[in-house]
Amino acid sequence: MMSEKFDVIIIGAGAAGLMCAIEAGKRNKKVLIVEHTSKIAEKIRISGGGRCNFTNIYSNNENFLSNNNHFCKSAFSKYTQNDFIKLVKKHKIKFHEKKLGQLFCDNSAKDIIKMLITECENQKVEIKINTEVKSIIRKKNLYILETIDKKFVCSSLVIATGGLSIPKIGASDFGYKIANQFNLKITKLYPALVPLTFKNDILEFCKSLAGISIEASVKINKTIFNEGLIFTHRGISGPSILQISSYWKPDRTIEVNLLPQNSMDKTLKERRIKTPKQNISNVLSDFLPNKLAIAITSLLNTNQKIGEASNNTLNKISNFINKLNVLPTGTEGYKTAEVTLGGIDTNEINSATMECKKYSGLYFIGEVVDVTGHLGGHNFQWAWSSGYVAGQNV
Ligand SMILES: Cc1cc2nc3c(=O)[nH]c(=O)nc-3n(C[C@H](O)[C@H](O)[C@H](O)COP(=O)(O)OP(=O)(O)OC[C@H]3O[C@@H](n4cnc5c(N)ncnc54)[C@H](O)[C@@H]3O)c2cc1C
Incomplete structure (x- = not known):
């Protein structure tokens, strides 16, 4: 089977994965994103009633549930809501505060997706859609991913597959399965932000x-x-x-x-x-x-x-x-829940890099980690911040 080598492979083309790819690309890393559906960032598209509540002016660790409420502080200090707002302004996306510090696009959530894709293109990030990873093996500090027709090899592997909510647009338990494969603890999972x-x-x-x-x-x-x-x-x-x-x-x-x-x-x-x-x-x-x-x-x-x-x-x-x-x-369960409460135990991850403590080169970012925000733009801010931090370290 043919194999191709990358510095960084990110599984999941959602908010966290795209942000991580952009930042790793800026550091001249050769980056591949693998997405199993036919679309990129579907959750961004449907978020905030189609207008994406992309961050919150007041976001801080008090807006999050986690076994360790201090875990997210490091990422938030390295990439704040103001950093993301700056990026949105750079792309001339119009937005407004709806209430309680919640920032929404004036026009459409698609503006945020377009912004992230443009940034990925600027950094020559490769994105493969419709691609299922069949297995992951760790060999001599490298990660070997097998898909149906090809092998991919990388020194940094980032799991950005999100949570379990809304399976019909691509949510899967892939991240938790990988955590199990590597013997990493997962806290109990619940549907959250749910009727x-x-x-x-x-x-x-x-x-x-x-x-x-x-x-x-x-x-x-x-x-x-x-x-x-x-x-x-x-x-x-x-x-x-x-x-x-x-x-x-x-x-x-x-x-x-x-x-x-x-x-x-x-x-x-x-x-x-x-x-x-x-x-x-x-x-x-x-x-x-x-x-x-x-x-x-x-x-x-x-x-x-x-x-x-x-x-x-x-x-x-x-x-x-x-x-x-x-x-x-x-x-109403994962069918309508906005997020999954719980995830990869924060004790398994270095909060300053998002790298797994037991396995160098393996990173977990975004919703798959046991960091769950309140309603109001906090979950996306966690995706941006954790994605940014991993992008600086892969
Ligand atoms: C209806 C709805 C509205 C929301 N509105 C808001 C909002 O306005 N503001 C806010 O802050 N948060 C909102 N959220 C929550 C927010 O969307 C998530 O917290 C955020 O998208 C998490 O980012 P992520 O990158 O970790 O995961 P996701 O954005 O879910 O991305 C994960 C990606 O991984 C892919 N994937 C999954 N399994 C595999 C696999 N096996 N192989 C390859 N790829 C895989 C998925 O298809 C997806 O593209 C909303 C959620 C929902 C469901």
Whole structure:
């Protein structure tokens, strides 16, 4: 079988792999990217609703979950969000801050893909699509990759195959398999930034409200997010739910506040005096979408004139609105999750280089590593930063 030699081979043409290739190319390395699908950077294309939330102005290690929360600091100090913003500006891509420091393309996520491809071309990076790596062997500090018709040899091998989410656009467990082959620890994997699902009464409640969105706060222990919540046919979603899903484990309840800016206990008791003839659902409609107000009073069987309601009834309603404890039955899984929580154990990797501690020349970058960002551009920033760092060291 024919074989071809490269300085660096990167498996996975996603955000991290492309960034690593560009940086290694700038150091005059002969670089090959191997991608098993027919397309480059599909996740970038579908990200941020097609506009790619490519970074966050406020990104720092507090926006990440990992067994070692300090691990990502080194990469972030070497390649910051401002470095990526500079690159975006160099390519004259227009962008805006949507909210909370989240930067989106004005036009399309394809602008970011085009930018990365242009940079790869400038550095003469070779990209092979539709190419499946059948096996990897390490021999005398070299890595030998076998594909269906050819062997590739390199001194630096970078695994940038991402996580398990959205298999239909190319996600695979390849990175974890390679970690297993090299006896590297992997932390437990979970779908994260994912809608939560319910059964029984709460499911019926959510279904009846599908499409309605509110600003809510959601909490597990001391972790709290105040963002949008949307009811769906399977449960609840929206930014606040996606965020808290990264902290949720089976059998754990979530505290939801459907009206965080208002203490309904006090408000309902005041309204009992001020507007005693109003139905409770009408009172609630002053604060919540009408359909939600009606659904709450019918679920709790409390639709009566507020003047006739007991303290017990009003407490029941205010607790439902401000302190609703719900037990999700599951998540929508990797089919819709934005990321995989967990990954290659950070203890296996040198945070300053992204090189594996046990095997010189083997690198892991991006989502395949146990570094998982909050919603809001942090995951891409991790891909850029970890890709950059590996690119300086391969
Ligand atoms: C719907 C959606 C929206 C998102 N929106 C945002 C957002 O706006 N902002 C943000 O920060 N994050 C967002 N994310 C998360 C973000 O896309 C990922 O965290 C990021 O793409 C990870 O980069 P990566 O390079 O590690 O992996 P990926 O971008 O997933 O790239 C991995 C690449 O490896 C390839 N690959 C997999 N297996 C193999 C194999 N065996 N051989 C060869 N190639 C292989 C894949 O096809 C893919 O091209 C979103 C995710 C989803 C699913």
